[in-house]
Amino acid sequence: MAKRPRIALVMGDPAGVGPEMAVKLLSREANLAAADIQLIAPHSVLARGEEIAGTKLDLGRIAHRVQRETGAAPMGQCTAAAGATVLEALTAATDLAKDGIVDAILFAPMNKHSLRLAGMDEEDELRYMQKRFGVKDFVCEFNITDNLWTSRVTSHVPLREVADLITPQAVDEAVRIIDRALRRAGIPKPRVAVSGLNPHAGDGGSIGMEEIEVIAPAVEKLKRAGIDASGPWSPDTVFIAARRGDFDAVVSMYHDQGQIAMKIMGFERGVTLHGGLPIPVATSASGSAFDIAGRNVARIEGLQAAFDLCVRMAAAA
Template sequence: MGVKLLARAANLEAADLLLVAPQRVVAAGERVAGVRLSVQEVDGYEGRPAQPGRITHLVQPDTGDAPMGQCSTEAGAAALQALATATDLARAGAVDGILFAPLNKHSLRLAGMREEDELRYMQRRFGVEGFTCEFNITGALWTSRVTSHVPVREVADLITGQAVADAVHIIDAALRRAGIARPRIAVSGLNPHAGDGGSIGREEIEVIAPAIERLRKDGLDATGPWSPDTVFIAARRGDFDAVVSMYHDQGQIAMKLMGFERGVTLHGGLPVPVATSASGSAFDIAGRGVAGIEGLQAAFDLCARMARQVNEVSACAT
């Protein structure tokens, strides 16, 4: 998937590309995709391409031969190593954004990751405190969520007024940076029918609705709690710019049905844009060379655009 993206000439023109991976991984990707990349290998990187118009390949140590289409310690170690290098480069100001192909969280944990997902792993490496969140984007519609990669049985206890407010504030700020002056944000309920007046749960009455009321008093255009089974119908119609869901699948299933092939995941709250496609690691078709890359292309376009905007703002501030 990543090799196919890097082989597109237009992407070389859109940004200076730094590839962070072991040689073995790049070679395997080239074999599967049936292409050869034009790369210049380097041992270190300080923010300038080795050759203009070519991909700079920062070669990473080999972590071993990972079996194709399976979870493994070797694959997880290669991914964690690349994320660690990328975050270090971003902290040093050598790169302006990070794009990665879908990762397998079980492989990351086999390799030693203790956080719930790669977002929290990068958050720790960046030294970012406070709320971070995955945004999922399909076309013009954005989502954030109050809880993410946690067991469903733990979700209700994690739905607090502060957590709801954080999820709304972070996506409101991101949409404003993306050019929407007053984002229209729908907040989902937790329970079926948004609790149905308290007969199917009271989180909407006791936690979510009061949080929304405080957000509105602060000037945000947040509404709800909306019934989880209908809010995305209104969002698809264009009634909202974003939906804040309470847990992972509540938003992800709807977003993937609306645009699985072009969905983007953006990690909100980090100092540089970090993006990937929303499609997942697709072990069932690994090694066949048939994976579509339009989601990863959309993620690349968004990451490059946001990185340019950050640089433009920085230049205006100096």
């Protein structure tokens, strides 16, 4: 029988929609029945989420690990205080995971600029948690909408740096990590499409040589290793085929190449899963949404899907 999952929940940026979304998630009876939840938040952030959502949580059924207050976080603004709240919560959540107290981490939307204002030196929260867990191998964000998964060779880096980071090893790692994850998710031989970097996948070398010199050789090597990889596919059409069901996953070369397509296909229900960490770590694909913070209009389909994925993966581990 599958074990009952234990999930740490971080409420996200206190100036955004995260606290509201977390409260709405925890107000659903089915979610409380599905897992043991460790809620990590200062009293003020929990109270803010409850006030906006118009819901009082049953803390008799949720373990609330109270954080210290880090200062005022005005709604809809990036501040060091807001970032510090999230960093401390992520630190606490990873500590719980390393101590074997939780099996997965779920976080509501956070804001990367606030995290950096608070002193985060890493590229993003994934790399922050990679360091906390001591993971030396390749890590990557997976974006999931319904049955389609994506990974990417580069992530939160300036666009002008992308081409230099597209190497045979980087392509190889981005394909292998999502192939492994999909196999663990129950797909025995995932079909992985690898995107090109340039328009029309380079058009035979007339719009760039990365496809010929780097991406295609990496794909051929992966095929020889028994992975069902194909490409490089033209970036402007690969997601049409993927939406049709031709592939289980698409590996894109940079952040917006995949994210724009995935968010158009299902922004409200999209999930981000952090691949390569020792436990499942997931969130919704949507961001901190400062423009609607405090209005009680944030939808939680994506966070619910992320919670459901954490439950399934933790129960199967």
